[in-house]
Amino acid sequence: EVQLVESGGGLVQPGGSLRLSCAASGFTFSSYTMSWVRQAPGKGLEWVSDINSSGSKTYYADSVKGRFTISRDNSWNTLYLQMNSLRAEDTALYYCAKAGDMSWYDHWGQGTLVTVSS
């Protein structure tokens, strides 16, 4: 059974940093593109970032480019999102998602909540 377990969320002041983690199990992690998708309270889904299976290619939404960095450790089956220069508008539930053969998402974690507030 595929499991994705996010951690690392919390309350942070504007301008601060957080590092999210996503522990994956139940599939060959190193074979799949992985992603972060966020959902602000009461709002829709927003794609944040993708990383290919080897970690050699990364993609970002314009809203986070230059502030967020996605990475992965295929030895530890873990996905990361380093978030710097956080803003109030980054407040959201951050989901880790596994891509299928292309970038549709066939499995999602439960999410970790990031709140940016003073």
Next chain:
Amino acid sequence: DIQMTQSPSSLSASVGDRVTITCRASQGVRRYLAWYQQKPGKVPSLLIYAASTLQSGVPSRFSGSGSGTDFTLTISSLQPEDVATYFCQNYNGAPLTFGGGTKVEL
């Protein structure tokens, strides 16, 4: 960036009704279109990918169609457990984009 516009933003229907949700892309996305269901308080789940391919385990009352810029998600006979918000997603290259969602109520 490709914008995804869903309509309607919400709808109310009765059990057994046929429900249709549309998703329009601002540029052609070929058939690189997925649909997700998000029940209240729950994680999104994949319904359809490649515009019309049903994800394993999804009931056959769900179907998808379209290509290019215009896509449709159809629920052939609405069930109480289908109360949810439905999102389309374009994956025709980064940045990936989601529609704003369609809330389906009974």
